[in-house]
Structures are given as C-alpha cells and as structure tokens.
Amino acid sequence: REFNVAVVGATGAVGRMMIRVLEERNFPVKNLRLFASERSRGLKLPFRGEEIPVEVLSETRSFSGIDIALFSAGGSRSLEYAPRFAADGAVVVDNSSAWRMDPEVPLVVPEVNPHAVAGYKNKGIIANPNCSTIQMVVPLKPLHDYGRIKRIVVATYQAVSGAGQKAIEELSAQTRAWCAGEELPPAQVIAHQIAFNCVPHIDVFLENAYTREEMKMVNETRKIMEDDSIRVTATCVRVPVFYGHAEAVNLETERKITPEKARELLSNFPGVVVRDDPENRVYPLQIEVAGRDEVFVGRIREDESVECGLNLWIVADNLRKGAATNAVQIAEILAREYL
Ligand code: A2P
Incomplete structure (x- = not known):
C-alpha cells in the first residue's frame, strides 16, 4: 500500500x-x-x-x-x-x-x-525527540539493558544546522568575513559569534539556570528509556561545525560494563557503528559522519574514578538520525x- x-x-x-x-x-x-x-x-x-x-x-x-x-x-x-x-x-x-x-x-x-x-x-x-537526545539514547539502550544506567553526565558539541538554515548561513558569513579580514556580521540566530567560538547556550535559559535544550536531554531520555530513575545532567554547547553533533558521555551503571563488553553490546545493536581504534587515530568525527544515518561511538573507556563507570564519544548527523x-x-x- x-x-x-x-x-x-x-x-x-x-x-x-x-x-x-x-x-x-x-x-x-x-x-x-x-x-x-x-x-x-x-x-x-x-x-x-x-x-x-x-x-x-x-x-x-x-x-x-x-x-x-x-x-x-x-x-x-x-x-x-x-x-x-x-x-x-x-x-x-x-x-x-x-x-x-x-x-x-x-x-x-x-x-x-x-x-x-x-x-x-x-x-x-x-x-x-530532540536531536541530541536521539543520538544519545540509541547506544545507551543496549548498555542500560545489560548494566542498568544509574546516572548520565553529558556535554554536547552541536552543529549550527540544528538551529536551522539561517544558522548555517550565519556561520558561513562570519567565516567568510573573517577570512577576508572584514568585520564580522553580527550574530542573529546564535547568541554570540559562532565562527571560531563555542557558545554554551542553546534554546532559552530556564529558572533552574539550565537551558531548555539541556532539560530536553534530561526529560526526554527518561521518557524514551521508560525509566524515571535514570539521573541525567547536561551541558549543551553550539560549536562552529555545520553538520553533526558530538557528545562526551559519562555513565554510571549498577553492573560493571567493561569497555570490551560495551564494544560487543554496541556492535550488535542496530543503528550503531563502533569506531574505536585510537592507536590508528580512529574515533568518530563530525565531518565523517555527516551524511550517514547511523550513530557512531568511539573513545570507549573505563571511568577510573568510580566503581562502575564508562566514558563514550557519540557522534551522529543531527539532520538525519537526529x-x-x-x-x-x-x-x-x-x-x-x-x-
Ligand atoms: P519558510 O522557508 O517559508 O520560512 P529552519 O528551521 O531551517 O529555519 O526551517 C523552518 C521551516 O519552517 C521552513 O520550512 C519555514 O518555511 C517553515 N515555517 C516557518 N514559519 C512558518 C509559518 N508561519 N507557516 C508555515 N511554515 C513556516
């Protein structure tokens, strides 16, 4: 039909x-x-x-x-x-x-x-869901099913395309002006100059001092994972990248998940690609995952500061999977x- x-x-x-x-x-x-x-x-x-x-x-x-x-x-x-x-x-x-x-x-x-x-x-x-939330929950799902995630600490590195077509033009215009040695056109869509800069301000600030983007990651993650016990805290940052969001994610789980086990769980999960070979400089990059529909995970390593912790670097095309x-x-x- x-x-x-x-x-x-x-x-x-x-x-x-x-x-x-x-x-x-x-x-x-x-x-x-x-x-x-x-x-x-x-x-x-x-x-x-x-x-x-x-x-x-x-x-x-x-x-x-x-x-x-x-x-x-x-x-x-x-x-x-x-x-x-x-x-x-x-x-x-x-x-x-x-x-x-x-x-x-x-x-x-x-x-x-x-x-x-x-x-x-x-x-x-x-x-x-929100673009940053989607790409985070896909790889977290098999890890949660195996080891029960108790807490997530995430910082994002989000492309300007997430703010729409005008934001893409804003980064282009500022970059062109900078390269030509001209005065930069003023920020309009993004709160501050985004060329050669990172801006820790996506969507509006709320009464609790977090941005709405950050609270989307908290609330939407719990709703999609159907588990209100997962604690989430986020810092969302706009970076001068056109396509693709990256996220540094720290997890604490109930049951220990070794990096080897995490790689196995992630490799077998639909929609996830593991790119994790740091010796050969292999880890997900925004410029490489733009145009792809999967979520890419690398830099998988133990958080040695806690009993059961894991660090991940998660990257996806925000206009596609996001x-x-x-x-x-x-x-x-x-x-x-x-x-
Ligand atoms: P239009 O191009 O006619 O303004 P982006 O997030 O890239 O800025 O895109 C927003 C999308 O929402 C565009 O397709 C835009 O259409 C559309 N849009 C914005 N305001 C309206 C509206 N009042 N009625 C219908 N579509 C709208």
Whole structure:
C-alpha cells in the first residue's frame, strides 16, 4: 500500500532532509504535499525527479486525504496545525518540542521504544525527540539493558544546522568575513559569534539556570528509556561545525560494563557503528559522519574514578538520525504495522 505524505516546513534544513530521506529509503509515497510559509510562495522542490510546488500552510483550508504528515516548522506551527492535520485524518510525526512531554503523545526512537508508536491513537500525534537526545539514547539502550544506567553526565558539541538554515548561513558569513579580514556580521540566530567560538547556550535559559535544550536531554531520555530513575545532567554547547553533533558521555551503571563488553553490546545493536581504534587515530568525527544515518561511538573507556563507570564519544548527523531519518523511521513503523 502507498501513502499520501505531507512535509510541513518543507523548505527548512530538516524539511529538505525529510524529503531526501523519504526518497532515499524508498518510502511508499503515493502523493507528496509540501507546506511552508508565505515566504516560500511559488517555490518548487524536487522529489523523485519531479518538481513539487510548496503550498502556503496558513492559506490551506483542508488537509484531508493526507495519511502521514512530517512536521518541522517550529513549535507554534506544530501546536496549531498538528491537531488540525490529525482531525483531518493524518498521523503527525512532529519534530518540534511542542508535544514531546505530553503524556498522551508517544516520544519514539525506533531502535529503543518502537512499541510506543501505538500511542499515536490517542491524539494522532507522535513526537520526534530532540536531536541530541536521539543520538544519545540509541547506544545507551543496549548498555542500560545489560548494566542498568544509574546516572548520565553529558556535554554536547552541536552543529549550527540544528538551529536551522539561517544558522548555517550565519556561520558561513562570519567565516567568510573573517577570512577576508572584514568585520564580522553580527550574530542573529546564535547568541554570540559562532565562527571560531563555542557558545554554551542553546534554546532559552530556564529558572533552574539550565537551558531548555539541556532539560530536553534530561526529560526526554527518561521518557524514551521508560525509566524515571535514570539521573541525567547536561551541558549543551553550539560549536562552529555545520553538520553533526558530538557528545562526551559519562555513565554510571549498577553492573560493571567493561569497555570490551560495551564494544560487543554496541556492535550488535542496530543503528550503531563502533569506531574505536585510537592507536590508528580512529574515533568518530563530525565531518565523517555527516551524511550517514547511523550513530557512531568511539573513545570507549573505563571511568577510573568510580566503581562502575564508562566514558563514550557519540557522534551522529543531527539532520538525519537526529531529525529526518528518525521521523521517517517512525513513519515506516506506522506504514508497516498500523495504517
Ligand atoms: P519558510 O522557508 O517559508 O520560512 P529552519 O528551521 O531551517 O529555519 O526551517 C523552518 C521551516 O519552517 C521552513 O520550512 C519555514 O518555511 C517553515 N515555517 C516557518 N514559519 C512558518 C509559518 N508561519 N507557516 C508555515 N511554515 C513556516
């Protein structure tokens, strides 16, 4: 069976990748509809050799006939339009943070909690987790099943593409100006100059002095792993990288996991690639994993400061596994098992 699919926010960094991943994975698309803002009026985007016109979301009266809608147009669009698409019969897979912590909305990473997809029946909405959370929970799942993770301490090194198309242009423009010896254009999307700099500020600051990005990693990890006892603390940092997030992750487990055991568990887990041969300078790098759909793990070593601790370096393409690929994988489960 084939499905009528919509991409909402089709012109954005994630939306364009969603279209590409649908094509690459041969998703059974009957008809594809694309939506964006009035700024994209008249634009056409390629899909399977055809040029598909972009429709203006706010001018569309009915969304009937759509089976699956992939949303990545920001939280306020998701809050307003996801229920409207659902009322018109679609199942929405939403990449924004708007619905993620709603107890009636499943938050799904297919390698970790595919069974949760069934919860789409509540509201017709499934939430796609935060990019940094997705790439962390995939390799942590087999480690948790084996040794029970008690606590996670993570610091992220996140690419500008996670902040959207304008942030990609911001890093380019600042870098070009710096190389030309010109004055840098002012920071607009990112809080400070991002060229040749790291900025420990992603999303907004909350009352507890953490950023919302950091608290997403805390709360979403527990929901996806279905274990509220896991303690998580995060520091999220924007770095001058275009594509790919990296994470330094420290784990404390109940049962000892040796680095050898961790490598074995990770190598056998779907969606994970172990790249861990430091003698030969082999470890995951953002520039090398960009364009890949798997999560890469290296620098696997014992945390010698505690009884049962492990350190990992986890890298993935934030627009792919961190966003578009994960959303399309959820759609594949819907198509295969539910619709
Ligand atoms: P547009 O390109 O027309 O502004 P990014 O995260 O890369 O900035 O992308 C955001 C996506 O969300 C874009 O596709 C953008 O469309 C879309 N978008 C933003 N605001 C609206 C809106 N009010 N209605 C529909 N789509 C929107």
